[in-house]
Amino acid sequence: MLDANLKNQLKTYLEKVTQPFEIVASLDDGVKSQELLGLLEDIDSLSDKISLKTDGQDSRRPSFALNRPGEETGVVFAGIPMGHEFTSLVLALLQTGGHPPKVSDEVIEQIKSIEGDFLFETYYSLSCQNCPDVVQALNLLAIFNPGIRHVAIDGALFQDEVEAREVMSVPSIYLNGKPFDQGRMTLEQILAKVDTGAAERDAKKLNEKAAFDTLIIGGGPAGASAAIYSARKGINTGLAAEAFGGQVADTMGIENFISVSHTEGPKLVRALEEHVKDYEVDVMNLQRAVKFTPADVQGGLHQLSFDSGATLKSKTVILATGARWREMNVPGEQEYRNKGVAYCPHCDGPLYKGKRVAVIGGGNSGVEAAIDLAGIVAHVTLIEFMGELRADAVLQTKLKSLPNVTVIASAQTTEVNGDGNRVTGLSYKDRHTDELKQVDLEGIFVQIGLVPNTEWLKGSPIEMTPRGEIIIDSHGMTSVPGVFAAGDVTTVPYKQIVIAVGEGAKASLGAFDFIIRN
CATH class of the missing domain: 3.40.30.80 (Glutaredoxin)
Structure with a gap:
C-alpha cells in the first residue's frame, strides 16, 4: 500500500x-x-x-x-x-x-x-x-x-x-x-x-492585559508578517484573530509564493503560525473584532472591542482582517448554504460525484473549479454575468475541451431553488433578452471573488472606499494616526499572498516608526 x-x-x-x-x-x-x-x-x-x-x-x-x-x-x-x-x-x-x-x-x-x-x-x-x-x-x-x-x-x-x-x-x-x-x-x-465557560474565562484574562505597543487584528499572511516584524523590534506585540489563516486555508495549491515551488493552504497556515510563535507575540485566538475606538477618545490608546466581551488597548493598531468569499446575495443562497450551496470545490466536490452542479463565476477561480469538478460530477454548468469568460486563455482552452461542461454567459443568477432540504436548481436571467430560465442541478459552487472584512468598522473615522477597502498611504497608515492596515482588506491592488506578506511587514515597520517618533 x-x-x-x-x-x-x-x-x-x-x-x-x-x-x-x-x-x-x-x-x-x-x-x-x-x-x-x-x-x-x-x-x-x-x-x-x-x-x-x-x-x-x-x-x-x-x-x-x-x-x-x-x-x-x-x-x-x-x-x-x-x-x-x-x-x-x-x-x-x-x-x-x-x-x-x-x-x-x-x-x-x-x-x-x-x-x-x-x-x-x-x-x-x-x-x-x-x-x-x-x-x-x-x-x-x-x-x-x-x-x-x-x-x-x-x-x-x-x-x-x-x-x-x-x-x-x-x-x-x-x-x-x-x-x-x-x-x-x-x-x-x-x-x-x-x-x-471557556469564552468567559478567556475574555476576563484579556481584559486584564496591559496595553500593547502594537496590536494586530487578523491572523492571515499579512497579520502573521506584521507580528513577526513587530516582535523582532522588541516591542510588546499582540495578535488577535478569529483563527489563523483566513482565505489561505481554503487555497488548494500555491505555486507562486517565492522560494516555495509548491505548497498547500493549510500547510502554509501552519508554517505561518509556527513562525509567529517563535517570537514573543501574544496570540489571542477566537477573538472577532466588533468595534474600534480611536486614541483621542481613550487618552492616547486605541481600543478594540471583541464579540467575546473582551477589550484590548494599544499605542498602534494594524488591521489585517482580510477578505472572504463574495456571496451572490440572491433568494435561497443562505437557506441552502451547506445544503447544496458551497464555496470550496476542492473540499466539497467529491460529495457531488455523479451529480449535476453549477459554478458561478467565469474568472480564473470559477473556471479552475469547473475543470476540477468536471472530473468528478456528471455535468457542470458555468454561469458568467459578463458576455465572455474572464479567465486566462489556457484555462478557457482546457474548459472548452471538456465534454460535460456547458458555459452560459450574459447570465444573472436570480435565485437558488430547493425543496426545503437541499438545492434542486437555480434561476437566472438572460441579460440579452431578460428571459428567466432555470437549470436543474444538485449543487452550486460560488466563485465570484472576495469582499473585505470591514463591516465592523462602518461608522468609525477610518476612511474606506465604497467597496469597503481600507484606504492606506505609502507607509500602510490609515486616515487615523497610529492605525495601519495591510493585506486584502486594503486598497492595495492584486490580492496575492506574497503581496499581503510584504504589506504586513510594511505596516509593522510603519507602526514602529510611528511609535518612536511619537
Whole structure:
C-alpha cells in the first residue's frame, strides 16, 4: 500500500512511539477492505510497539480503531485515511503511542476537565484541505478524555450515510447523532463550543492585559508578517484573530509564493503560525473584532472591542482582517448554504460525484473549479454575468475541451431553488433578452471573488472606499494616526499572498516608526 519512501518516513516517525497500542480493524470482503488491510499491515511492520488485529466488530467496514492495551482511546477511522488525511493518521498513531502533541499543558488540562459523554462523527473527503484540522482536533480530544469518542468517516466510501444525513459539505461534524457544526474549525473553536465557560474565562484574562505597543487584528499572511516584524523590534506585540489563516486555508495549491515551488493552504497556515510563535507575540485566538475606538477618545490608546466581551488597548493598531468569499446575495443562497450551496470545490466536490452542479463565476477561480469538478460530477454548468469568460486563455482552452461542461454567459443568477432540504436548481436571467430560465442541478459552487472584512468598522473615522477597502498611504497608515492596515482588506491592488506578506511587514515597520517618533 505504501511505497518504500513513505514507509521509511513513517518508520522514522513511529520511532517516537513510547508505549504499545493496538490497531483493531473491522473488514469485509470488499476491495476497499483489502486496501485498508494492506495499509495497516505496512504500519504494523514498521514498529514493534504496534500490533494489528482484524477481529473488529464495528458496523462500518472498512474501519479501524486505535486502542491501548485494555483501553479504548475512542479514535476510529472509517475508510482509508490517505490524501490529506494521512497526516491525521500519523498524528493519531503517535499520540496514541504516547508522543506528546504540540499543544500547551493548559489546553490538555482543559480537554481532560470536560465532563460528559461525547460521540463525535466527522464526515470528510480525501481532497478536503480543511478537514484534517477538524479530524486531528477531535482525535486529540478523544485521546486525552475517556468520555470523548471520535469517528472520522470518508464520505465517499459511506455514501448511504451521506445521503441519509444529507451531508453536502465537509467537514460535517455530528455530536451524539445531531449536527454539531460544518466547515473548518480549530481545536480552540471546538473547545469553546464544548466547554461553554471557556469564552468567559478567556475574555476576563484579556481584559486584564496591559496595553500593547502594537496590536494586530487578523491572523492571515499579512497579520502573521506584521507580528513577526513587530516582535523582532522588541516591542510588546499582540495578535488577535478569529483563527489563523483566513482565505489561505481554503487555497488548494500555491505555486507562486517565492522560494516555495509548491505548497498547500493549510500547510502554509501552519508554517505561518509556527513562525509567529517563535517570537514573543501574544496570540489571542477566537477573538472577532466588533468595534474600534480611536486614541483621542481613550487618552492616547486605541481600543478594540471583541464579540467575546473582551477589550484590548494599544499605542498602534494594524488591521489585517482580510477578505472572504463574495456571496451572490440572491433568494435561497443562505437557506441552502451547506445544503447544496458551497464555496470550496476542492473540499466539497467529491460529495457531488455523479451529480449535476453549477459554478458561478467565469474568472480564473470559477473556471479552475469547473475543470476540477468536471472530473468528478456528471455535468457542470458555468454561469458568467459578463458576455465572455474572464479567465486566462489556457484555462478557457482546457474548459472548452471538456465534454460535460456547458458555459452560459450574459447570465444573472436570480435565485437558488430547493425543496426545503437541499438545492434542486437555480434561476437566472438572460441579460440579452431578460428571459428567466432555470437549470436543474444538485449543487452550486460560488466563485465570484472576495469582499473585505470591514463591516465592523462602518461608522468609525477610518476612511474606506465604497467597496469597503481600507484606504492606506505609502507607509500602510490609515486616515487615523497610529492605525495601519495591510493585506486584502486594503486598497492595495492584486490580492496575492506574497503581496499581503510584504504589506504586513510594511505596516509593522510603519507602526514602529510611528511609535518612536511619537
